[in-house]
Amino acid sequence: MTISQQYTRVAAEVAQACRDCGRDPSQVTLLAVSKTVQAPRVQEAIDAGACAFGENRPEQLMEKHAAYPSQQWHFIGNLQSRRIHDIVPCATLMHSVYKASHLPKIDAAAQQVGKVQDILLEVNVSGEESKGGIAPAQINDLLSVAEGLAHVRVRGLMTMAPRGDMEIARETFAHLRELEHKINREWRGAQGSPLSELSMGMSEDWRCAISEGSTIVRIGRAIFSEDFA
Secondary structure, three states, X not given: OOHHHHHHHHHHHHHHHHHHOOOXXXXXXXXXXXXXXXXXXXXXXXXXXXXXEEEOOHHHHHHHHHHOOOOEXXXXXXXXXXXXXHHOOOOOEEEEEOOOOHHHHHHHHHHHHOOOEEEEEEEOOOOOOOOOOEOHHHHHHHHHHHOOOOXXXXXXXXXXXXXXXXXXXXXXXXXXXXXXXXXXXXXXXXXXXXXXXXEOOOOOOHHHHHHOOOOEEEEOHHHHOOOOO
């Protein structure tokens, strides 16, 4: 199958998964993780209707944003302080923010280019040492820092589930959803608007992520890999 055909198939499956659990498909963004392909192949997904793409390296983000500036470009990789000034001008949404020290730098870079940078706080729900992110108990600390920054807007939370066990993945996603609900009940930050985004679910586990409330599923191999089953 071509990339266009694979994207069309995945988009249809995502929409059906939403309907199966009583959700409107428009509530879920299919983020095509294009980190494994060169810029020209992104066009194949665009031709099939893709408009939101995820990159994990600043160089690739900058290159593809320059090639396709009208698309949404999300940064989903490990955030390095020295590259924030490269990422912010290109990123519609930054998924992987979990260090308080990065927030003022994001704010300064966003101010420089005249934007408010939307971000997600990465939460290590499972507690795996191999995964980045803050512990759930630290979320309010980062919100307190972010609320004082005029050019940073926290839109929601992001997590990665342990691989290989769908039941554990489901528990991870349900916990993140509950954390966001708790924040929206209790947090009275200066930014005013409630958190609304949950970035959770990848090529192996996006179906259970949708059933647990994901608003952004990050799917790469199922779209761009020729041998994904």
